[in-house]
Amino acid sequence: MRRVPCGRENAKNKVGPVLNGVMGSVIGAHPEDYNFSAALKAKGESGETWNEENMAAWLKSPKDFAKGTKMAFAGLKKEEEIADVIAYLSTFTK
Template identity: 70%
Template sequence: MKKSLVLTAVLLASFATGAQAAGDAANGEKVFKKCAACHAVGPEAKNKVGPHLNNVVGAAIGKHAEDFKYSKALTDLGDAGKVWDEANLSAWLKNPKEFAKGNKMAFAGLKKEEEIADVIAYLGTFSKTQ
């Protein structure tokens, strides 16, 4: 009996962790309000201080918004073949200045891992690769 309770607890914990890692797009929409002063998403999204973020998930870094002038730090990453996958987006959202030294983004970053996962899930709803 004890073994089955332990197994059930382990399974539930692993499902909970997997769900959290995937992120919650609805919560990501709320968290994205911290980004909306400089970025836009959606059918009518245009570049602001930062590029629009439609189709950013899976795109080459520093390249998805063709009419935006990215920093050399970001275009160099894209030229090296780096893409905005979940790992790179997570690192960027956590600490943009550390991820790409010399980039122009002034945002200090998101500190909560669940908020980062949620924003990535939200951005995925505006990306063709998702």
């Protein structure tokens, strides 16, 4: 996998939230100015964070991970692709 420079100081929320610092952050709370679904906010309020296990479950099936999420993405089926996305997200710094 080719390493790509990640994280932008001027990143803005668009269809989804900015990805800077997402790994390790509280689910449904990063960034603070993004409108997350109640399902994701509830996960964060219960203390869950975007660790590798949770991110893998989200990437595999957002609707199974957070029942009631607004995410339209169906998920990734290949474990290698999931691992690649997590590795990529881990390169984004706060």
